[in-house]
Amino acid sequence: MRKQSNKTNADNAIEVIRGGVTAASGFHAAGIKAGIKASKNADLALIYSENPACGAGTFTTNAIRASSVDWCESILPGAAVHAVICNSGCANACTGDQGVKDTAVMASLTASALGTAPKSVLVASTGVIGKPLPMTRIAVAVPKLVASLSPTGGTDFAKAIMTTDLVKKESAVRVSSGRKHFVIGGAVKGSGMIQPNMATMLCFITTDAAIESPLLNDIVKRVVNRTFNNLTVDGDTSTNDMVLVLANGVSGTSVKTKASQKAFEEGLLTVCNDLCKQIAADGEGATKRVEVTVKGAKTEEDARLAAKAVANSNLTKCALFGNDPNWGRIACAVGYSGAKFSKQKMSIELCGIQVFKNLQPVAFDQKKAHTLMKKKVVNIDINLGLGDKEAVAHTCDFSYDYVKINAEYRT
Amino acid sequence: MRKQSNKTNADNAIEVIRGGVTAASGFHAAGIKAGIKASKNADLALIYSENPACGAGTFTTNAIRASSVDWCESILPGAAVHAVICNSGCANACTGDQGVKDTAVMASLTASALGTAPKSVLVASTGVIGKPLPMTRIAVAVPKLVASLSPTGGTDFAKAIMTTDLVKKESAVRVSSGRKHFVIGGAVKGSGMIQPNMATMLCFITTDAAIESPLLNDIVKRVVNRTFNNLTVDGDTSTNDMVLVLANGVSGTSVKTKASQKAFEEGLLTVCNDLCKQIAADGEGATKRVEVTVKGAKTEEDARLAAKAVANSNLTKCALFGNDPNWGRIACAVGYSGAKFSKQKMSIELCGIQVFKNLQPVAFDQKKAHTLMKKKVVNIDINLGLGDKEAVAHTCDFSYDYVKINAEYRT
Numbered sequence: 011m012r013k014q015s016n017k018t019n020a021d022n023a024i025e026v027i028r029g030g031v032t033a034a035s036g037f038h039a040a041g042i043k044a045g046i047k048a049s050k051n052a053d054l055a056l057i058y059s060e061n062p063a064c065g066a067g068t069f070t071t072n073a074i075r076a077s078s079v080d081w082c083e084s085i086l087p088g089a090a091v092h093a094v095i096c097n098s099g100c101a102n103a104c105t106g107d108q109g110v111k112d113t114a115v116m117a118s119l120t121a122s123a124l125g126t127a128p129k130s131v132l133v134a135s136t137g138v139i140g141k142p143l144p145m146t147r148i149a150v151a152v153p154k155l156v157a158s159l160s161p162t163g164g165t166d167f168a169k170a171i172m173t174t175d176l177v178k179k180e181s182a183v184r185v186s187s188g189r190k191h192f193v194i195g196g197a198v199k200g201s202g203m204i205q206p207n208m209a210t211m212l213c214f215i216t217t218d219a220a221i222e223s224p225l226l227n228d229i230v231k232r233v234v235n236r237t238f239n240n241l242t243v244d245g246d247t248s249t250n251d252m253v254l255v256l257a258n259g260v261s262g263t264s265v266k267t268k269a270s271q272k273a274f275e276e277g278l279l280t281v282c283n284d285l286c287k288q289i290a291a292d293g294e295g296a297t298k299r300v301e302v303t304v305k306g307a308k309t310e311e312d313a314r315l316a317a318k319a320v321a322n323s324n325l326t327k328c329a330l331f332g333n334d335p336n337w338g339r340i341a342c343a344v345g346y347s348g349a350k351f352s353k354q355k356m357s358i359e360l361c362g363i364q365v366f367k368n369l370q371p372v373a374f375d376q377k378k379a380h381t382l383m384k385k386k387v388v389n390i391d392i393n394l395g396l397g398d399k400e401a402v403a404h405t406c407d408f409s410y411d412y413v414k415i416n417a418e419y420r421t
Numbered sequence: 422m423r424k425q426s427n428k429t430n431a432d433n434a435i436e437v438i439r440g441g442v443t444a445a446s447g448f449h450a451a452g453i454k455a456g457i458k459a460s461k462n463a464d465l466a467l468i469y470s471e472n473p474a475c476g477a478g479t480f481t482t483n484a485i486r487a488s489s490v491d492w493c494e495s496i497l498p499g500a501a502v503h504a505v506i507c508n509s510g511c512a513n514a515c516t517g518d519q520g521v522k523d524t525a526v527m528a529s530l531t532a533s534a535l536g537t538a539p540k541s542v543l544v545a546s547t548g549v550i551g552k553p554l555p556m557t558r559i560a561v562a563v564p565k566l567v568a569s570l571s572p573t574g575g576t577d578f579a580k581a582i583m584t585t586d587l588v589k590k591e592s593a594v595r596v597s598s599g600r601k602h603f604v605i606g607g608a609v610k611g612s613g614m615i616q617p618n619m620a621t622m623l624c625f626i627t628t629d630a631a632i633e634s635p636l637l638n639d640i641v642k643r644v645v646n647r648t649f650n651n652l653t654v655d656g657d658t659s660t661n662d663m664v665l666v667l668a669n670g671v672s673g674t675s676v677k678t679k680a681s682q683k684a685f686e687e688g689l690l691t692v693c694n695d696l697c698k699q700i701a702a703d704g705e706g707a708t709k710r711v712e713v714t715v716k717g718a719k720t721e722e723d724a725r726l727a728a729k730a731v732a733n734s735n736l737t738k739c740a741l742f743g744n745d746p747n748w749g750r751i752a753c754a755v756g757y758s759g760a761k762f763s764k765q766k767m768s769i770e771l772c773g774i775q776v777f778k779n780l781q782p783v784a785f786d787q788k789k790a791h792t793l794m795k796k797k798v799v800n801i802d803i804n805l806g807l808g809d810k811e812a813v814a815h816t817c818d819f820s821y822d823y824v825k826i827n828a829e830y831r832t
Binding site for chain 1: 518
């Protein structure tokens, strides 16, 4: 996605820049080792804005949710957010009343070290389900974490939220709206237990745009629905998913006019799309990233249904791992997706090669397809032949290593 | 399931017996090598009843279906079925007009060799999607197939319908209803692309009971909904699924009274349940069979939703492969299943050990659980704490070999 600039209209431009949650002005971040993970990797992370930020979020639809999700949802959307603390290595989910208390204590510890109110601190957790948080270690670590805050700490933050992720995931853009500009940057973690539904993995986005929280909330929901909600690694929706977006207004650029709203939404979409691709590429055991584009749908929901069914098909994903142009499994998944399509006009392309049309096989060069499928990014393009709506789903292939990682996760 | 006898009430008894589609009187079967499979294994199979049989079926809900499914659905329920021909190695799905013609020709070839009408012959296909049937080989093989028919040919039939199955799958019961009796026997194939939905893998059941097709149809739908529709190996619903049941009346026992209907339904349930377990145990790459029982549900649909979500969770199934008592993933799947449950009363048992209650972890012997999980059958018992409805889902664990089989399927 590293194109340099993306003109959205005569006055707006989106430029991809380096960085993550500290790319926007006025945000500090840190990530340190608190001893929560057995691996001794960094496991406690913090974002801080001295200016009170407007915040919005989307949250997991899983009926069994971590108390951190409830905590954040009780605060957002809101106009007085100062910080987000996130630990990795322990999800603090299915931990009963103790878990609820521990989340509140994490917020209080952070608030007192920062000199703010507990309800201005958002809390996120990720890792093993059903294990209590090691609160003594966290209490010892929080003052050190606050002392480590830095305007260039975004990458430390992105590293400290990782669990089975192999690489940190950050993305940022500078959006110019007329003569003014602002920055949107984010970090995300996620590799397995990924099938967000009106929510996603842990994703943290900051912006120095000035935007009020109800408007921010509307835009975040729309963008998440077009990005993270179409991402899947294994079809399992986590107990801890959330996307948090903080806007501190430090750039002095207000998002109020239709044109600036459009620019903000496109900027956020660019960042979220890029983070989705980074998660898919780093899916547990993934050897390649897969982008399923469905066009020609009667409704956007039909396009989404078809794209997600293909992206979730274990059989299709095993074939992708084996570089096998087995389009039959793709057609089969479209068939059971529930999406409306034209049997006469439906067609499938794999790596740009047409492999299926009119419910009949198309003669194609199997060897060439096999070779093209070895690339790091494989595109599956499906036309449902009924309309002009479209959707994209992001996923990865399904390898031995997915099984290995998840058979041995707690050993 | 090999218990000897199962009293259903004072007058009815169900006895498990050996055999499959030829266990019931008046059915002949055969299975031979026609050269459809590259492996040179048997790949063409036939069931024949001289008496016209009443037939009923359930069919895949996949919008992309093989022409054989359409062919059978146009005939069933019906009262004049004489034969079922089934090939393995080629699904004849996504093969367009040629596929439709080939299905009709398979029926005609079989009918003329048997001296019956084409519309008295049901057709089934299973194997690779998108490849045309080798009709010349089939035309040569059909007369040989008919010449091989035998009243003890059930096992040859069961072997010839296999694809990635490692073992043949048969089941039969003798049902006594008062002084009269009849036999129900069946064979099934299926190992991957298994998430039947109002239908199932290829399953063929014969009975010598006399039962009219509308009644037979009602009972088959109810039983399939309680058995095959709760079975999953990988969440992929096939293009070719069907359950076909033929009743030829040769036993002279009529199924008309309430008591005999109940006996018939329980007998059919016993056979279908046993075949489900055999498919789960032989799931692609499976090292163990897993039975997910959900009780305490408000509705049977809630119980089914929860059981199927757990049975379909890739993460849970990888943990089962690793013998890891990771109940957090089970709780997580119940949470996203959509089933209603009581957060206070919900509980989970793994191999008979309580591991979760009141949304809190329960202290349990992890080593003992790990050892128990190495058995060939693992039970997961969930109580939703809301009512008295229940459902059982059948599945298997998820291993390296599932990925291997499906990455290399066509190579």
